[in-house]
Amino acid sequence: MTTTPTSPSLVATLPGHYYTDPEVFRREQELLFESLWFCAVRVADLDRPGAFRTVQVGRESVLVTRARTGELRAFLNVCRHRGARLCTEESGAVRRSLQCPYHAWTYDLDGRLIAAPNLIKMPDVDRVAYGLIKVALREWLGYAWVCLADEPPSFEETVTHAAVERLGDAAAIEHYGTERLALGRRVSYDVRANWKLIVENFMECYHCATIHPELTEILPEFAEGFAAQYYVGHGAEFGERIAGFTVDGSPGFATLPEVSAEQDRRYYAITVKPTVFVNLVPDHVILHRMFPLAADRTVVECDWLYAPDVVASGADVSKSVELFHRVNVQDFEACERTQPGMSSRAYRGGGVLVPNEHHIGLFHEWLLHRLGDDRA
Numbered sequence: 039m040t041t042t043p044t045s046p047s048l049v050a051t052l053p054g055h056y057y058t059d060p061e062v063f064r065r066e067q068e069l070l071f072e073s074l075w076f077c078a079v080r081v082a083d084l085d086r087p088g089a090f091r092t093v094q095v096g097r098e099s100v101l102v103t104r105a106r107t108g109e110l111r112a113f114l115n116v117c118r119h120r121g122a123r124l125c126t127e128e129s130g131a132v133r134r135s136l137q138c139p140y141h142a143w144t145y146d147l148d149g150r151l152i153a154a155p156n157l158i159k160m161p162d163v164d165r166v167a168y169g170l171i172k173v174a175l176r177e178w179l180g181y182a183w184v185c186l187a188d189e190p191p192s193f194e195e196t197v198t199h200a201a202v203e204r205l206g207d208a209a210a211i212e213h214y215g216t217e218r219l220a221l222g223r224r225v226s227y228d229v230r231a232n233w234k235l236i237v238e239n240f241m242e243c244y245h246c247a248t249i250h251p252e253l254t255e256i257l258p259e260f261a262e263g264f265a266a267q268y269y270v271g272h273g274a275e276f277g278e279r280i281a282g283f284t285v286d287g288s289p290g291f292a293t294l295p296e297v298s299a300e301q302d303r304r305y306y307a308i309t310v311k312p313t314v315f316v317n318l319v320p321d322h323v324i325l326h327r328m329f330p331l332a333a334d335r336t337v338v339e340c341d342w343l344y345a346p347d348v349v350a351s352g353a354d355v356s357k358s359v360e361l362f363h364r365v366n367v368q369d370f371e372a373c374e375r376t377q378p379g380m381s382s383r384a385y386r387g388g389g390v391l392v393p394n395e396h397h398i399g400l401f402h403e404w405l406l407h408r409l410g411d412d413r414a
Contacts, residue, residue, distance in 0.1 A: 047393055048390040048391065048392065049390065049395075049396050049399045050389075050390060051390060051391060051398075051402065052234075052388055052402050053385075053386065053387055054380040054387075055386075056234065056405075057234060057333065057334075057377065057380035058232070058333055058334065058381050062333070063333040065409055066409070067097050069408050070096075070405075070408055071312065072095065072097065072186045073185075073191075074185065074191060074312060075176065075183045075184070075190065075191070075193055075196060075197050076183060076186075076313065077181050077182075077327045078093040078100060078112070078184045078327075079091045079102045079181065079182045080181055080182075080221065080341060081177055081180050081182055081217070082180065083221075084102065084103065084104040084182075085104075086104065087106045087108065087147065088132045088133055088134065089103065089131045090103035090104075090125055090130060090132065090136070091129045092115050092125050092127070092128055092129070093184075093329070094329055094331065095184060098115075098186060099114070099115035099116070100113070100115060101113045101170075102184065103136070103147055105147040106134075106147055106148075110175055110182050111147065111148060111172070112173035112174070112175040112182070113171060114171040114173060114186075116170075116171065117138040117141075117143050118168045118170065118171075119140075119143045120140065120141065122140035122141075124136055124170070126139065132147075134146070134147070135147070135152060136170075142154065149170035149172060150166055150169045151163075151165040151166075151168045151169050173185070176197075177217075178197060178217075179211075179316070180216050180217035180218070180219065181325070181327075183197060200308055200309065200311065201310075201316075204271075204306070204309070206271035207271070210301070211308070211318070212296075213301060214294055214296070214297060214318055214323050215294060216316075216323050216325075216343060218346070219344060220343065220344055220348070220349035220350070221342070222322070222343065222348070223341075223342040223355060223359045224339065225339075225340050226337060226339050227337070227340065227366060227370055228337050229373060230334060230374045230377060231334065231370070232330075232334055232336065232373075232377060233312070233313065233330040235373040236336055236338065236370070237311075237312070237328075237401060238398050238401065239372060240307070240315050240326075241397065242394070242397075242398060243264060244263045244392060244394055244395050245372065246260040246263065247260070247261040249368045249372055252285055252361055252365070253361070253364075253365050255277065255280075255287065256276060256277060256283060256284075256361065257274040257275070257276065257277070257305055260274060263394050273304030273306040275303060276304070276305075280303075282357075283319040283322070283361060284357035284358050284361055285358075285364065290319075290321045290322070290357070291345065291348050291353065291358075292321060293321055294320065294322075294345060295345075301318075302320050303320060305318070306318040306319075311404060312328075313330065314327055314328070317362065321345070322342060322343055322344045322355075322358060323342075324340065325343065326338055327339045327340075327341075334377055338366070340362070340366060342355065342359050
């Protein structure tokens, strides 16, 4: 049951239980996070052979590591012997191999079983067949994306197409050279809200004039309520007296070398469904990765990325970081205020979207299609 709008200007939202029901969240884990491409790790975080990071993808722990050849590999973080967690730390490094702390089954960085107590007495054990379970991996924008599906969907159709769909040009995002940028700051937010509330909030700017005074000062058109994602190819223009994408509008850093004249002094936002936001400004890129942990809890990891020489020089990035950090805090507080309402009888049938939020309805249609639910 959904709310029936009384005006043609309004469009129905999802009913409240989509944001609270553990069974809906379980289906999302299975049919979204464990079936689609999931942005797991920044490639540069694994800077040498043996470096690893563990990431929660749906209900699975995934281990991403750099092999001796320099390539990235991803595996389910489960020992093939008795199912113990292989790597218990979020990140670290090993010299040559990965060893289970339970019975010392040992795997090389390509996942092959290479040693175990008394293994020599079991010559019939196929060391490849009993290696770690591999997970599909692709690199884009300087991040490793993984997919748990036995037959992963097209990366181009389900991931990179989001940039084309939003910017209207396949090459537009490449101008920022995101894969060549350096990490200037990383902040992790533990948000007590459903992941979809965060997506919906990011996609619209109806709220911007109310809770984002710093952002609307930099991007005056956001005060009118139309988000950057409402128009294909459009980037919100900096205010006339604004010098840079900073908390006080002061100058930032030199424009990234391949950013076009049309992209200069503009902000672009991209949603890569289901869990990634990409924010593009002339001198840096901000990328959010969401890790949904429960129906009412989402960890968001936000990276601020700059030209390598900016980071290497020790330049002060605090003013540009502070702008979007405030936006994040304001947004996440709004989502946390909304989460309790999803359980209210007042929202049992859902709410409504006003005209400049109607594009959120497309996200709802996508979600329902993925879950196999009938909108009616």
